[in-house]
Amino acid sequence: MNSSSLVSISDLSKEEIMRLLAQARHFELNPNQKILDGKVVATLFFEPSTRTRLSFETAVNRLGGRVIGFSDASSTSTSKGETLKDTIKMVSNYVDLIVMRHFLEGASRYATEVTDVPVINAGDGANQHPSQTMLDLYSIYKTQGRLDNLTITLVGDLKYGRTVHSLIMAMRYFNPTFRFVACDELKMPEEYKEVCRQNGIKYTEHKEFSKEVIDTSDIIYMTRVQRERFADLMEYEKVKDLYTLHNAMLDGARDNLRILHPLPRVNEINPDVDDNPKAYYFQQAQNGLYARQALICRSLGIDIPQEPLSISNQK
């Protein structure tokens, strides 16, 4: 794999994460720059996604680059039986960077092995989604003024939810305390609890989304129970409505608490939370633009100034 690709958040060191966050801040202050002039980026979305694709494409456009690609594999030669390898090799002839989402797990890792063009993984099945993790980290950093020593509560689908798994991997550098709130069917897999133990990360597991858990959290990270991750639809129906956040549940919460959600939400956050200043999920999505601008420039080897982030910069 070429080192300018990004397949998993675990590919990044702590120093690299901190540098990318400071660069994201630079882009937040200066979102429009012509630094990708003459560059062509492919967005290959073998699985539909609105938010991630639009956010990557906006990131390129605002930096003056051009985008080619597709948002649905059915309109490509994949539907004629072309292998992923051949598609990647063909596209590599045209572009400077490939941003790829695929429904199969490991597809991005494989793509980096068949091309010299850098590849950014924009999600591969239930496996990895590192640009989401970067925007989550940026959102946490911006709202809390730090990444160290925070209490982070993860709620909902902790079994299949790749965003929560990647968040654990990224936060292992920053001494967090995790709360895992999930029913038995969707609880945190053993391998991620093992990661916590190996890295000395404190965690507790809860079946109830209780007042005590909410009132002692700095970040509550809600997730959607995703139907497409279930082989058995009966199991999905049983668990999909178990954890919903309502505004009244936040009465005793800490002032610095922020609610995050990778979106799209269905009914796990009641709309009455949206007007609460602690709701941060829409700004979180906006932060994705800046985080992705930083990642794109990293992969293209473009040096970007870093802006320090202080508490007064919060919004």
Place this chain on the structure above:
Amino acid sequence: MSKQELAVAALRNGTVIDHIPPQALFQCVKILGIELLDKQLTIGNNLHSSKHGAKGIIKVADTFFPEAVLDRISIIAPDAVVNTIRDYEVVEKRRVELPDTVVGIVKCDNPKCITNHEPMRTKFAVIDRNAGLLRCHYCNHTVSSLKATLL
């Protein structure tokens, strides 16, 4: 020789693979590709083993196996011991060795793994030698080597 003992001629030249888990024996036979071999062949299973309780054993005359084949044996029979016999003497006795990386041997049992959909070689890192745990290089799924499907 008492009637309770099995008459198996000692090998003059060949290979004895010992300490195979009973459930892996016939898969080992398949991996070695000795079903159609015209050499003298002895296969025993569920024999007494002081180490493991029961074991399988394979003796093949005038045949020696390449490393690549023994690597495959190491996936399903990590404790197997390979004895090389020349002129009735054991000239080499060694355990098979599970390599650090297992390439092109084991199938990933995650149906959504890219390796099950593309014409490509699988690749696993051995993450726990004692428990026989392999992690897919592509989808990060963990596979138990003893239960693995071999390609």
